[in-house]
Amino acid sequence: MMDRQDIDQLALRLVSLVPPGLAQAHQDLRTNFSDVLAHGLRRLDLVTREEFDVQSQVLARTRAKLDGxxxxxxxxxxxxxxxGS
Structure with a gap:
């Protein structure tokens, strides 16, 4: 899952797309983008890379046992x- 730093970098990239005339709103937009992105990612029910790797190993062992x-x-x-013949 994305950590807070990744979310902040993505929010900063989104803010950079805002027209220069709204420069005073950049910080507010950055904060709002970060909050919305973090909330949205939490709702996706994602797993960490470590959890994924563990489950992949379990699946590989299960597959090997099943093949056997x-x-x-x-x-x-x-x-x-x-x-019988």
Whole structure:
């Protein structure tokens, strides 16, 4: 997720797009942009990179176990079919 510094940098970039005639409003706009961006990102229910990486590792281990079990079942089915013939 974006940290406060990233949000502030994005808000500063948005403020830089405001016409120069509104220079006195830049600080207010920057604060408002930061608050709106932070609130919006919190509502997105995002996970951190660390949480994502942990879940990716869990998924990879689960996938490996599943592949192994599928192979084992296939081997057992082959053995059962050979005995039944």
């Amino acid at each position: 079990l599928e192979k084992r079942i296939a081997d057992l089915e082959t053995m059962a079919a050979a005995r």
